[in-house]
Amino acid sequence: xxxxxxxxxxxxxxxxxxxxxxxxxxxxxxxxxxxxxxxxxxxxxxxxxxxxxxxxxxxxxxxxxxxxxxxxxxxxxxxxxxxxxxxxxxxxxxxxxxxxxxxxxxxxxxxxxxxxx
Amino acid sequence: xxxxxxxxxxxxxxxxxxxxxxxxxxxxxxxxxxxxxxxxxxxxxxxxxxxxxxxxxxxxxxxxxxxxxxxxxxxxxxxxxxxxxxxxxxxxxxxxxxxxxxxxxxxxxxxxxxxxxx
Numbered sequence: 001x002x003x004x005x006x007x008x009x010x011x012x013x014x015x016x017x018x019x020x021x022x023x024x025x026x027x028x029x030x031x032x033x034x035x036x037x038x039x040x041x042x043x044x045x046x047x048x049x050x051x052x053x054x055x056x057x058x059x060x061x062x063x064x065x066x067x068x069x070x071x072x073x074x075x076x077x078x079x080x081x082x083x084x085x086x087x088x089x090x091x092x093x094x095x096x097x098x099x100x101x102x103x104x105x106x107x108x109x110x111x112x113x114x115x116x117x
Numbered sequence: 118x119x120x121x122x123x124x125x126x127x128x129x130x131x132x133x134x135x136x137x138x139x140x141x142x143x144x145x146x147x148x149x150x151x152x153x154x155x156x157x158x159x160x161x162x163x164x165x166x167x168x169x170x171x172x173x174x175x176x177x178x179x180x181x182x183x184x185x186x187x188x189x190x191x192x193x194x195x196x197x198x199x200x201x202x203x204x205x206x207x208x209x210x211x212x213x214x215x216x217x218x219x220x221x222x223x224x225x226x227x228x229x230x231x232x233x234x235x
Binding site: 035040041042043044045048056058088090092105106107108109110111113 | 150154222223227
């Protein structure tokens with residue numbers, strides 16, 4: 001299995017809703033990442049988990065709450081989002097934060113297209 | 118702060134021809150990695166090619182090759198024998214290797230949209 005699987009592929013939620021995005025990989029990667037990509041823009045890093053511990057939080061608002069229950073799974077919990085949070089949310093994984101870049105780069109999922117209404 | 122610049126918002130190439138996408142970056146680091154990623158309409162970011170900064174030899178992957186000029190901080194992508202399936206958004210990306218909070222942070226350029234004409 002050489003994939004990063006993200007669910008759901010599309011999500012429409014109201015500003016008062018609570019929802020979660022899920023990301024799963026079975027490649028034995030120990031670093032996982034959330035990126036946000038607005039339309040016609042490059043991805044921007046949100047969070048980095050290394051060995052199931054949060055190692056980077058790029059000043060993301062608290063309405064986004066990441067969780068890494070185990071080494072294969074990464075969640076992004078969403079609560080009280082704003083319409084400007086509508087974007088493609090990409091998950092990625094790598095061997096670990098140091099080695100991955102050296103050997104394999106990052107493996108991305110296909111993303112969740114989020115629309116906040 | 119590290120930055121990545123792609124000066125060509127859009128490019129077009131005839132099928133079977135060769136096209137070069139430009140990328141420059143700015144960093145004070147001496148050790149880092151550079152990548153080209155492809156994002157088709159399916160949205161998935163697909164790694165095309167990577168380059169290690171300490172290696173002088175330009176990376177190649179089949180029809181894809183790079184021209185890495187470390188002193189000029191330039192990292193262009195050449196696609197030979199272009200195919201219809203090469204049509205996509207191409208992102209140049211930089212990744213530092215130094216310690217601290219910047220580890221694992223891929224910094225992307227704004228992208229170049231490549232069209233391939235049959």
